[in-house]
Amino acid sequence: MRRSPWSCLSWLVSVPRAGLDPAAVVAAGAALADEVGFAELTMARLAERVGVRTPSLYKHIASQDDLNRRIAALAIAEAADAIGAATQGRSGRDALAAAARALRDFVVAHPGRYAATLGITPTGPDDPIVIAERRGLGPFEAVLRGYDIAPQDMTHALRALRSMFHGFATLQATNGFQWSTDIDESFEWLINFVDRALRCTSAADPAPVPGSTDRR
Amino acid sequence: MRRSPWSCLSWLVSVPRAGLDPAAVVAAGAALADEVGFAELTMARLAERVGVRTPSLYKHIASQDDLNRRIAALAIAEAADAIGAATQGRSGRDALAAAARALRDFVVAHPGRYAATLGITPTGPDDPIVIAERRGLGPFEAVLRGYDIAPQDMTHALRALRSMFHGFATLQATNGFQWSTDIDESFEWLINFVDRALRCTSAADPAPVPGSTDRR
DNA sequence: AGCTTTTGGCTAACGCGGTTAGCCGACGCG
């Protein structure tokens, strides 16, 4: 490349270090995403936020995709910790409610971080995201152990729990429930619904009535 | 602006009409999104697909955001139709299963369209998206009428249904369930779970046991 | 049929966001 015509004057400027490192950049990115929305999280904005020119960010992260993945991993780990802490020492309905509320509180408090976790497809089994996710499953497993679920149904029940609370959280986060003020009430209703279903589950026969429906 | 240096030769070229209109552009965009993924749906790619230069698209749609919203509205309407058709003439568990499968089939068959519906915030109460969504709620309401839900619980039950199936669909669409082949089985389990819960609901007392948990 | 208006193509060009190349001072370590 061409040499800068100003390079002969470089002794004029002093460029102090900003004291950045990958973790700091990711944390700043997560905070910024919460403030301006994940879609508005841009390299230029993040650079301005941390007091640096845009290309300098690439000394700490490989790309914007890399940044997004790290934010997602951070968010999942944080959410997992929050849920774990909330369910500590509880069981049954109490634990279920605590987990659900902790997850939703996290989504409401950190919409940008949460949005970063959506639409992420892990690159492989050793992706930090996968590891964090596996950690995040722990508290839900613990909750389920408070109900007596047949062992072969654990995976299904876990997925059902994830689906429900993840679905509710995303619908609320993306304004899926229009102009309605009683969302909190619906959420509590959902918790009761799930609790009832889980207690029912152990009582009901594990197999559906044969022939009652077509199986694909 | 400056006059093109070639304009004196314009009689050389003939520019036939491509026969486009907004609906055709939106349909092509939806199809393209399904093929290459919603995130890869770009104006340039769409223009190439419909055999036109990029700026010409703006004769039919206002902007990329406009295009995305129209694709989302189309997708919601299509999904609503599919679910409505699937539940026609069924009730109870049958209707529930049919609705759930129809929704999931749609998501699997049209991942791009479905992704377009995520993260869309309607502009107002007369947004086509809102209207389509309201139409899409109809079949689920019909399903719920097959169970005896207290009228004041209808809204909550509806939201619970949406949360569950939307959550499951997005988790599957974004590869949220890792390395697992038995997703279909989990889905059927979820249907049974919800069916049981809905039948349980009408039997259970509407209010939770007082004092059994802290209410926020 | 011929004139006019609207419609729907086009090229050129702008701005912005992500990204890379290459330069050089600041810091840490011998």
Added chain:
DNA sequence: CGCGTCGGCTAACCGCGTTAGCCAAAAGCT
């Protein structure tokens, strides 16, 4: 004190969304 790595910087590129303005093709009117 010298040296290497690290972490800033500027310049530049590319692709994408978007706008301006030109002009033929279709449609409508007399």
